[in-house]
Amino acid sequence: MNKGLLIVYTGNGKxxxxxxxxxxxxxxxxxxxxxxxxxxxxxxxxxxxxxSEEIKRLNKLFDFYVLGAxxxxxxxxxKNHVQAARDAWEISKELILSEKYDLIILDELTYIIxxxxxNEDEVINFLSKKPENLxxxxxxxxxxxxxxxxxxxxxxxxxxxxxxxxxxxxxxxIDF
Amino acid sequence: MNKGLLIVYTGNGKxxxxxxxxxxxxxxxxxxxxxxxxxxxxxxxxxxxxxSEEIKRLNKLFDFYVLGAxxxxxxxxxKNHVQAARDAWEISKELILSEKYDLIILDELTYIIxxxxxNEDEVINFLSKKPENLxxxxxxxxxxxxxxxxxxxxxxxxxxxxxxxxxxxxxxxIDF
Numbered sequence: 001m002n003k004g005l006l007i008v009y010t011g012n013g014k015x016x017x018x019x020x021x022x023x024x025x026x027x028x029x030x031x032x033x034x035x036x037x038x039x040x041x042x043x044x045x046x047x048x049x050x051x052s053e054e055i056k057r058l059n060k061l062f063d064f065y066v067l068g069a070x071x072x073x074x075x076x077x078x079k080n081h082v083q084a085a086r087d088a089w090e091i092s093k094e095l096i097l098s099e100k101y102d103l104i105i106l107d108e109l110t111y112i113i114x115x116x117x118x119n120e121d122e123v124i125n126f127l128s129k130k131p132e133n134l135x136x137x138x139x140x141x142x143x144x145x146x147x148x149x150x151x152x153x154x155x156x157x158x159x160x161x162x163x164x165x166x167x168x169x170x171x172x173x174i175d176f
Numbered sequence: 177m178n179k180g181l182l183i184v185y186t187g188n189g190k191x192x193x194x195x196x197x198x199x200x201x202x203x204x205x206x207x208x209x210x211x212x213x214x215x216x217x218x219x220x221x222x223x224x225x226x227x228s229e230e231i232k233r234l235n236k237l238f239d240f241y242v243l244g245a246x247x248x249x250x251x252x253x254x255k256n257h258v259q260a261a262r263d264a265w266e267i268s269k270e271l272i273l274s275e276k277y278d279l280i281i282l283d284e285l286t287y288i289i290x291x292x293x294x295n296e297d298e299v300i301n302f303l304s305k306k307p308e309n310l311x312x313x314x315x316x317x318x319x320x321x322x323x324x325x326x327x328x329x330x331x332x333x334x335x336x337x338x339x340x341x342x343x344x345x346x347x348x349x350i351d352f
Contacts (some may be wrong), residue, residue, distance in 0.1 A: 005339055005350060009191060013331035019191040021198030024226075027349040029223030029230070047205030048198075054205070054234055102349065135350055152344060154336035155189035161330040163181055168328060173203040173278065174181060174311055 004102075004134040005152040006127060010110060010143035013157035014175075020105045020137045021048050022052070024062065027135075032102035033061035035095055037090050040108040040140075046176045055158035067091065068108070085117035103135040105141055110140030110147070124150050178280075181328040182303060186286065186319035189333035190351075194282045196313045197224050200238065203311075208278035209237035211271055215264050216284040216316075218246035222352045237277070243267065244284070261293035272306055278309040286316030286323070300326050316341040 007023070009016040023032045036048070043049075044066050050065035067088035069081045089112065096104060113120050124146045130136055138147065148154050170176060183199070185192040200210045212224070219225075220242050228240035243264035245257045264287065272280060289296050300322045306312055314323065324330050346352060 003344060004283050005344070007350075008336075010336075011334070013333075014329060015185060015191065015195040015331045015333070017332075018198035018202065019195040021201045022191075022194035023198075023350060024198065025197045025201045025227055026194065026223035026271075026352070029225070029227030032349045046328075047202035049205070051201055051205030054236075056229055058233060060230075079306070092226070111246040118239060130296075147319045148336065151337060152339040152342065153190060155181075155191045157189075158187070158332045159330075160186075160324065160332050161327060163246075163328040166180060166328065168181070171179075171181070173206040173208045174199060176202070 002137065004038060004130065004132055006130070006150060007135065007137045008147060008151045008154045009137070009139045009157060010141060010154065011156035011158050012141055013159040014162070015157045016139040017107050017157070020107060020139050023103065023137060024105065027062045027103045028055070031060070031098060034105070035063045035065070035094050035101045036104045036105045036107060037065045037088060037095065038068055038107045039085060040068040040070070041066060043176070047173055052147050065091065067148045072162060082117050085112040088116045089123070093126060095142050096134065096136070101134065103137065105137045105139070108140040109138045110143050113144060113147070114142045118147060120144060178237055180306065180312065182326060183311065183313045184319050184323060184327045184330045185313070185333060186317060186330065187334050188317055188334035189335040190338070191333045193283050195331070196283060196315050199279065199313060200281065203279045204231070204236045204238060207236070209276060210279045210281070211239045211277045212243070212281045212283060213241045213264060213268050213271065214244055214283045215261060215288050216244040216246070217242060218244045219352070223349055232330040241267065253302045258293045261288040264288075265294045265299070271301060272310065272312070275307060277310065279313065281313045281315070284316040285314045286319050289320060289323070290318045296320060296322060317348070
């Protein structure tokens, strides 16, 4: 039996969530059961979310939870964000322990640790005791030292060149 | 109409091919037509290759060309590698100009430039004149300065922590 890895994609460059989705595709090719939990994003019309609906017709398990409150960080809405983040973490814990999946992606979990929406020690402690065969992937900037220490594989994505700086806007199918 | 981007994922960290596959998944969610061309890898039993077969049943276009001669760099086989790489590049040019795809991934193209199996100037010149709406993704270590200059988006994946160093072997569904 494989050992389940704890994988972290961090850094300021593009490709973190995208790499996690690539793992999802590869895993589904081998009939692994995949779950994505998005902690910040709130939109259900991304390519990956739409794809998760369609792929059910192939009897692949690719469950997709969009649990964030979006990227609007106005102070009036901050309370909603904190509650959404805490709820998402509670749901994640259940899903991690459910044995329904071989690969679970905790997309942008790092932000809710960074902004102290959840207790870091509790999160790291829980992740360290994940089911042995389960692969867990965590994405987002600002991966903490504790998280990096707990991980098996850490890649930092660094921005070398970004198209938005040349006036090119975010594009369907590439950026979302 | 979107402007097609030239995207490069480079660096020594894991996640380059994986991020390209994530873009493929996202793009397919929006019904874009995707093609992957692998320049070095020679095995047809990766998760991504298996997935490309299955996805046809959803009427998605996800063509997958495994054109490499593998990772065995013995000098006796080097001639085969050079020929395989040149053939793959010729096929890529046709596919890029075919207008059959919205996204084409040239997986590990950087190596055949680095090892001078193809002429760098010719490659960069051709890529710079790609069809305007086509997104092109190039992966592999050692992306050259010319390639980075030609690209719209460049992310460097840096290895922070690698599980093989802790004695964990490559795993189906994650590494291939």
